[in-house]
Amino acid sequence: MIWIYNIGIALFTVITELASHFNQKAKLFTEGRKKVFEKISAQVDPADRPIWFHFASLGEFEQGRPVLEKIKSINPAQKIIITFFSPSGYEIRKNYIEADAIFYLPMDTAAKAQKFLTLVNPSMAIFTKYEFWFHYFTALRQKQIPLYLISGIFRPGQAFFKWYGGFNRIILKCVSHFFVQNQESASLLKSIGINEVSVSGDTRFDRVYEHAAKPKKLAEIEEFCGEFPVFIAGSTWPADEKILSAFPERYPDWKLIIAPHEVNEQHIQDIEKIFPEAVKFSRIRDRGTKHKDQILLIDNIGMLSSLYQYGKVAYIGGGFGAGIHNTLEAAAFGIPVIFGPKYAKFQEAKDLIAENAAISITNESKLLSAFEHFKTNEKASANAKNYVTSKKGATEMIIAKIS
Structure with a gap:
């Protein structure tokens, strides 16, 4: 052998x-x-x-x-x-x-x-x-x-x-x-x-x-968010981005931050085709943002874990591919999470569903339904945070x- x-x-x-x-x-x-x-x-x-x-x-x-x-x-x-x-x-x-x-x-x-x-x-x-x-x-x-x-x-x-x-x-x-x-x-x-x-x-x-107890503050993100509620899509892949496409028009009073798993030039360009109104993070330092932009596209690596402090609901990518990415970074901030169908290998995902702090979805309409369920659900937020605390x-x- x-x-x-x-x-x-x-x-x-x-x-x-x-x-x-x-x-x-x-x-x-x-x-x-x-x-x-x-x-x-x-x-x-x-x-x-x-x-x-x-x-x-x-x-x-x-x-x-x-x-x-x-x-x-x-x-x-x-x-x-x-x-x-x-x-x-x-x-x-x-x-x-x-x-x-x-x-x-x-x-x-x-x-x-x-x-x-x-x-x-x-x-x-x-x-x-x-x-x-x-x-x-x-x-x-x-x-x-x-x-x-x-x-x-x-x-x-x-x-x-x-x-x-x-x-x-x-x-x-x-x-x-x-x-x-x-x-x-x-x-x-x-x-x-x-x-x-x-x-x-x-x-x-x-x-x-x-990390959630002492997160790194991100001034540009704070300026982008302003007083608006924020939906954060982390570690996304093309299949995830496709089903997120209806969100901005459906919820114009919410900000959307997309942090893709891959930030190569081609992937960023593909995301911009789906979200033509999105502003890239690399540009906001130069031109600033006065809360007028609804969609922010993170075109670098390393910010995601700190981004979650600004969110109210999170979508975690990967669930339409090999498997979902890290749900705990969001849950630690008391953010309920939504993800695709491929989560069976991830015990924390199953636990968060059992705690009513996560929902698995299979298509765009189910994504919007899950978001609707979580967007004002304070109990789900508390359940997410308590779950992380109980497991440390x-x-x-x-x-x-x-x-």
């Missing part, structure tokens, strides 16, 4: 290299890994025994961030290094000040995993939610370096729990301790003989709670175990 895995890694590397000639993400992915070992050698002293945090992408970074920052607050002298698999994580957080060094994760080969661990010499490794790399995990175990998985979540359909999943189970058994989001995940792990498991919950609740505390449990 290992030879199939190795071939898969090699093929992925080749395909990404080829794609880098015409795809910007693939280019960043490939270029970022060039001379990565030279960068690590120059920036990391193995004698420091840093804690190594790995994140797949930006979402996992935000999820694991409360644990990282708690460790740093307890021991400011502790060295921390971060690796990212995806450009969407690395490019946005490569200057994060709480880390002593940040790199792309070298591809998972036996030689590269050994070289990485020799150069870094971490005192422990902390992975968030998922990403199970055979060579890194087995090398950590060989070197007796503790490996923790935080905010993990597992489902019965995954290969780990199938008759053919022996290779996958080998990877899991390299983990020193699992901190999982729910009891189902713990039970699944125990069913395959893994007992080093704690049901700690999801560290995202700690992160969004802390995972960080403290994790720190108590690994310290």
Whole structure:
């Protein structure tokens, strides 16, 4: 089985290299890994025994961030290094000040995993939610370096729990301790003989709670909103934007802020075709806004979590594609949420529906109906905020175990 895995890694590397000639993400992915070992050698002293945090992408970074920052607050002298698999994580957080060094994760080969661990010499490794790399995990175990998985979540359909999943189970058994989001995940792990498991919950609740308590103020957004109520559409894709098209005319007394998941030039232009009256955020600094514009299009990355403080209702994108994006950032501000039909893999989405703080929709008319239900529903707002508050505390449990 290992030879199939190795071939898969090699093929992925080749395909990404080829794609880098015409795809910007693939280019960043490939270029970022060039001379990565030279960068690590120059920036990391193995004698420091840093804690190594790995994140797949930006979402996992935000999820694991409360644990990282708690460790740093307890021991400011502790060295921390971060690796990212995806450009969407690395490019946005490569200057994060709480880390002593940040790199792309070298591809998972036996030689590269050994070289990485020799150069870094971490005192422990902390992975968030998922990403199970055979060579890194087995090398950590060989070197007796503790490996923790935080905010993990597992489902019965995954290969780990199938008759053919022996290779996958080998990877899991390299983990020193699992901190999982729910009891189902713990039970699944125990069913395959893994007992080093704690049901700690999801560290995202700690992160969004802390952020909502002290949000970053955005002067241009405040000026745009004025005294108008605001509907925020976050992490949208084309299918989401299409069903949002009727909103501005139906609710002329509401502001609409659209923060798409992808902000490349083509996507922004496509959104402008649907909403020709929209003003781009990059322009309002130059020309200002006197509350006359109804639709604001966010054409940058990194503002969404702070935007929600100005909203009364939120639409979360992705539910007509692979799955919905982060609902908790909005819920933490006491904002009820609306999203598309593909949410089954997201426990918090199901919980918010059960708490009457979320509605899943399948078309434009159902979107408008859901919005009508939430636009003056103070109880739904309270339910959203209370749900987030009730679920925080995972960080403290994790720190108590690994310290």
